[in-house]
Amino acid sequence: MRFVRKKVTQLLLVLLAVTFLSFLMINLLPGDPAQVICGISCDQAGLDQTREDLGLNDPIPVRYVNWLKDALTGDMGSSAINKQPVSDAIKERLPVTLELLIYSQFIALVVAIPLGLIAAQRSGGIFDRVSTTVAFGLLAIPSFVVAIVLILIFAVNLGWFPAVGFVPFTENPAENIRYLFLPALSLAVAELAVYMRLLRTDLISTLQEDYITMAKAKGISSRRVLMRHAFRPSTFSLITVAGLNFGRLIGGAFIIEVIFALNGIGRYIVTSILSRDYIPVQGGVVVVAVAYVLINFCIDMLYAVIDPRIRHARAIA
């Protein structure tokens, strides 16, 4: 429990720091939010009035505390351009990004885990070498290139999947998966190469542990040793990196979101930056940072589930 308390304190501190920094940064950026809200034809008196209304004349720390108070009650302001409340926009867009990421991680893990297991079982063998080469090849291709090639093959030539668009999961789950398949695959291609390599490397070192020799000496089949004894302790790096990727991609999948015309969080932040609409940027950053920190927290918790030794070490400490 002490561990959880410590982690939660850390989590809150990081969140405060991130939100304050992003607030500061957005305020330092060139461009005047009052000008955006008031319009181009606004005169000086109108500008001053807008600034006063928005509280832009207060010092930055005061404005930050005001923003934080509102944000804690769920009010993150609204866009200066289309007047849509930021919390509504996030509610609308977060599911799109989350579904996309869940599908892509699912594809990546489902492909990478069996390949990693096979490669590690016969390390240095023909399968290991071929899969290594292919993995590096996949890693070298940027996701936007993969996306365009996939659209060309599966959407334009074969017509199996739609190239752009989105159907909410609640409306039609099958269509939802069909629409998100190509974007999820584009993200998964580079990830599965990384996951496969990580799992393979960790498995090979786990397989050299004494308890594996012990298990083999007991006469357990090598397949069972791999699945029941070696796999679980070898998933640390895999889980860490998969979690970090997930957190990073919540804001970072915007290229894929733009290519496939998905209204995700990343695209929301980028279009807001480009149109100098800073209140949504602040809201988007909070969502991304919260997600990132929470995912890290979950990974730390998962370590204890995977490896009882960590649980004991924490209980003692």
Next chain:
Amino acid sequence: MPAPSPEFGGESQAPGSEYFPESDFLESGSMATELVGPGGIADGQVRELEGLHILDPDQVPADAIKKRLGLGFYISAGWVALVAIMAALAPYLPFLKNPSKVSSCLKCSASSAHWFGTDALGRDIFSRIVWGGRVSLTVGVTSIIFGLIFGGIIGLVAGFIRGRTEGFLMGCMDVLLAFPALLLALAIITFSGNNTVWVISLAIGVGAIAPIARLVRASTLITGGKEFVLASRTLGASQARIIVREILPNVVLPVLSFAIIGVAVAIVAEGGLPSWACPSLRPPPPGAA
């Protein structure tokens, strides 16, 4: 991992001592003693010395030497060298055309005049790729060097000094990691008001600081617990000397291999920036010289 004993915690260092570590405990007669004498030597020579130390056979794992470099290595290395040389010599290569010069040949396919064909404005695609490669390579290498300098120092200090300093530095790194890297990059580019290669390198390099700092810290923790560091400390070596002579050479190898992959990641990241922010993707106006 054992924490460093407290008596080393508050030891203050004379300015510049990291460049002129006390030579008293070097094996007498070694080249290092002669070079790092009290008389002092130029910075460049110290770096060369460090280079020698890294390449010291004892520092390289035995199997790394035995392992032959296969055909794949030479093909890859040759390709990288070809790309780098072409990019470096682009202004002097006779077969390259002006990348922004338009010709009457629009959307031509590959020919002897245009090796990769031409684009919609009639510009030679091969020349544009080579010139674009200059930008990509510069951004990739510069941004990682930037990340290495800051991340390396932070990681070394955090991993070696431990305690509150480590907690604070790594907390800062957590904040940096939680911050969306893309937003940070866009903010730096927008704030600086221009999109030169250096600004973009800086914007991407900031994203490399935290991962590198974490890796350096981890390697420093592992190396710091080894016997030879304890031996050096027992002999009375200063903190700066232990960091530079004992820890750094052992941290450099894993970090360097990470950094080289980082160059590739940075190049892809630069390609992913929106085109208005990215010099290599921004098409010059038609007809520009």
